[in-house]
Amino acid sequence: MKISLKNDMVLVKVFNNNIILVKSSGREKILFEKGIGFGKKIGAMIKKGTEVEKIFIIENEQNIQNFNKVIERTDEKLLALFEEIIYDISEEIDEELSENIHIGLVDHLSFAIKRLESKEEIQNPFLIEIETLYPLDFYLAEKAARRIEKEIGVNIPDGEIGFIALHIHSARNNGKLSNTVKYSYLGNLIIKYVEDELNIQVKRRSLDYARFLTHMRFAIERIITKNPIENDLRGIIKSKYKKSYKISEEIGKILSKELNTEVSEDEIAYIAMHIERFKVSFDK
Known part of the structure; x- marks a missing residue:
């Protein structure tokens, strides 16, 4: 079901033809719609009434600042891929995700890929616990990893999938991650x-x-x-x-x-x- 924009929005960044970042009333929003970014330039107006597939809203001022920093240091193609993955996760489980996922998961994946390309792998001491306690999040993380592997040709090991699962679990629980780690550690x-x-x-x-x-x-x-x-x-x-x-x-x-x-x-x-x-x- 399409969503109709209630206000005019200013284009801040084009991730790819189908994903753009806009600003309206002091809030940043990520819009998903086929062809919405094609041929558009920064500062263009996205008119009220424009229909889109999905909207992710970033309201917290600190999150807006952090997200913009993540955008600056993340390759544009990777950024678009990661946002598509977040979109797919939200659609598959039919849940709204915490806005923190656009900072935490995107930033993590960006650095993880750099590490993996340099043959640097961080061990995950809680891998089995994460997979056992959060099977849905782990399944979604596996799907994300397989897509990244297919798109950019970097192998994502199981330990890294566990970290991705934690970010997904956190986003599904209003950004809370501390208890997740505590359960895994104590278990x-x-x-x-x-x-x-x-x-x-x-x-x-x-x-x-x-x-x-x-x-x-x-x-x-x-x-x-x-x-x-x-x-x-x-x-x-x-x-x-x-x-x-x-x-x-x-x-x-x-x-x-x-x-x-x-x-x-x-x-x-x-x-x-x-x-x-x-x-x-x-x-x-």
Whole structure:
């Protein structure tokens, strides 16, 4: 469905024939429409009533400044490609994305490609956790990576796909990324602690791993938001699964220190229950 512009807009930059940057009422907007940039020059007026496929709006003054800096240091063809990728992501999931994605993701991809062209690859310590916790974002990141590879011939490794997925996840959650990284870091820390205590090694792409990591993500979220789970079986779990409960108590201390908040006994019992499931899986 086409969108009709409500005001006249001044052309600021032409990314390609189908994508332009305009300014109106102090806000910058990225317009998508086939042929809208063809033959147009900076300062041209995009008339009220012009129909476009999609509009991305950048309202925050700091974001406007940062976006303009990103434009200055990013190759025009790459910039157009990245904006098309953002458009495709928004259309595929039918969601409005945070305006920060036009700065964060575009800037990241620009520098990532330069690094990869120079054979410099940054390792992603949270790759498996990101892929497990945010499968849709990872899928979208993979599609973006494959398109970049096809368009410019630079191989995008899995670790870089993980970073792209984080930017997408952040954009889908109003620009918030800190908890995403925290979930990944703490989940990995806890898994390693459980492995050491049970003397096991969990396959990072197994169902057990995915299940436990997902449960830990929600546990961490409840702890952060101070919305603890109620666990009527706490006494039974503590009595029946002594070793798992003891490990869970230590995990509670780790979480309490990392998150600077108390971890309830109900939550400790909940974590113990999932540790026991781990333990049983490896005892078979």
